[in-house]
Amino acid sequence: MPRPPSRNYALLSSAAVISQLGSQGALIASAFAVLSAGGTAGGVGLVATARTVPMVLFVLVGGALADRVPRHRVMVAANALNCVSQGTFGLLVLSGHARLWQMVALSVLGGTGQALFGPANEGMLLSSVDPARAGRAFAVYRMAVNGATIGGAAAGGALVALWGPGSVLLLDSMSFLVAAALRAFLDLSHVPERAPGGGVLADLRDGWREFVSRPWLWSIVGQFSVVNAVVVAGQAVYGPLVADDHYGGAGPWGVANAAFGAGTLLGALAMTRWGPRRLLLAGTLGIFPFALPLMALAVPVSAALLTVAMFVAGASVEVFGVAWMTALHQEIPEEKLSRVSSYDWLGSMALVPVATALAGPAQGAFGRGQALWGAAGLVVLLTGAVLFVPDVRNIRRREGAVPGSDAAPVPEPVPEPGTSADAEGAVGRAG
The missing domain is CATH 1.20.1250.20 (MFS general substrate transporter like domains)
Incomplete structure (x- = not known):
């Protein structure tokens, strides 16, 4: 094609x-x-x-x-x-x-x-x-x-x-x-004509089958539905409150958020040069730093340390984001990309209103610090759990493969856990 x-x-x-x-x-x-x-x-x-x-x-x-x-x-x-x-x-x-x-x-x-x-x-x-x-x-x-x-x-x-x-x-x-x-x-001349389907519901069922048939896909979307919700609640609800109580107002919190934005730019720039072989492993490891701002707010640490935590989290989100988009591009058939993406979008957004609504009651029941530690713990726990999914650890970048095809990459020996080759797969190489 x-x-x-x-x-x-x-x-x-x-x-x-x-x-x-x-x-x-x-x-x-x-x-x-x-x-x-x-x-x-x-x-x-x-x-x-x-x-x-x-x-x-x-x-x-x-x-x-x-x-x-x-x-x-x-x-x-x-x-x-x-x-x-x-x-x-x-x-x-x-x-x-x-x-x-x-x-x-x-x-x-x-x-x-x-x-x-x-x-x-x-x-x-x-x-x-x-x-x-x-x-x-x-x-x-x-x-x-x-x-x-x-x-x-x-x-x-x-x-x-x-x-x-x-x-x-x-x-x-x-x-x-x-x-x-x-x-x-x-x-759209490169997109093949799609055969008439059986209606929107049939298309949604077909997209759902594509979604649930891939453990790496539904496990990471499930993980991120909770991670995204608690991170948004922590930073949107608790962040301004901690800034008001401990940092003297909105100014330092604004600087910390600017540092997060600067981190996303640096992370994206780094990913233009770095092409990790194990896409989802590298991306998932990039989720762990999401917990750092929540931990920093829970202590709370100094405004300077909070700014550093936000910068690191911003950079790490781009490692995940680029790896995730590349995996979708490589693994999902072109004619089903939007339906699969819609389930990804739904998972990313569905729990955010719930988490932000429960942030206030959680602070009243457990205290703000404990609520933030709980949110950070969920990020670490769920990210660690996703690493037990074999495809998350093993899916590799296929250079030049047609998106969604089953064409195998050039065979490579699978290293034993803990060897230097396994570490190279986790860290990636210059792209």
């Missing part, structure tokens, strides 16, 4: 950077829009939840849809929905007559658009990379998006203060419009 033109990768990367710049500013703007309309912290949380819930409810539908119709059409339609919802949100705020129920409804539309977009985008990206350069391509992509995340948050805060939240929301709307225009030019 001919490989897709490199133009697809360039279009996807450019569109992702543009929309991420706008979306990060919009996250700040939406919170201040609620407050400027007379809302409270509860209203801010309600608007944020209204965006998250439809992402959980509709992400599987988005995955099935993206494997049924051309993915770029799903992406453009989802971007158009986000453009309209954010534009309407911004105009209401600028008019001075925005009400909470309107902001909640528009956030629901935005979350629905993101649910439809995510699996289609991931499937399109994974299918648009040459197998021989997959790891480096994914690392560069993530580095660009992480840079846009940092820049968008910084610019968004400044622009909200300068122009007000309504104008920033309109800018986000325009970023979705530009991104949709770029994605409309994606080339």
Whole structure:
């Protein structure tokens, strides 16, 4: 099968950077829009939840849809929905007559658009990379998006203060419009025509069979559903509280979060040069440092040590992220990428609202420090458990293999545990 033109990768990367710049500013703007309309912290949380819930409810539908119709059409339609919802949100705020129920409804539309977009985008990206350069391509992509995340948050805060939240929301709307225009030019000539299926439910069942048939896939998604939830709860709920009580306010916590962002950039940059042979082993080992910020907040350590912990965690998340994308690209058939990605997305998001909602009661029942130690313990325990899955330890990078094929790599002797060759597989080699 001919490989897709490199133009697809360039279009996807450019569109992702543009929309991420706008979306990060919009996250700040939406919170201040609620407050400027007379809302409270509860209203801010309600608007944020209204965006998250439809992402959980509709992400599987988005995955099935993206494997049924051309993915770029799903992406453009989802971007158009986000453009309209954010534009309407911004105009209401600028008019001075925005009400909470309107902001909640528009956030629901935005979350629905993101649910439809995510699996289609991931499937399109994974299918648009040459197998021989997959790891480096994914690392560069993530580095660009992480840079846009940092820049968008910084610019968004400044622009909200300068122009007000309504104008920033309109800018986000325009970023979705530009991104949709770029994605409309994606080339799908390399994607074989898909045979008509038996409907969305049949597609979801087929995707589920693909998902559960691979122990490495469902075990890591199950692990990450808990890890992601406790890390988000620890950093989003407990982090600001610890900063207020022990670090003198939001300033040091902001510096620590900036260090996390800097770590993601360095980690992605390192992964452009490092191609671990045992993809999932290297990626899973990169999960252990996720516990460091939780432990640092539990003590709590000095602000300087917390900043170092956040930097290390940020770098390690990129080791996992690039290895994970490369494994999906290599192991999953192209025509099922979006459906499999949708189960990955669902696992990553489903428990986050539950964990953040339980963070307060857990602090009341056990104390903040014990809750944070418990969260760190779950990260370490579940990550260690995943290492007992044979495929997690043994799946190796197949240079030049067709994604999803069963073509075996060049045979290599399997080293005994503890030998120098086994250590090399865990650490990887220069790419």
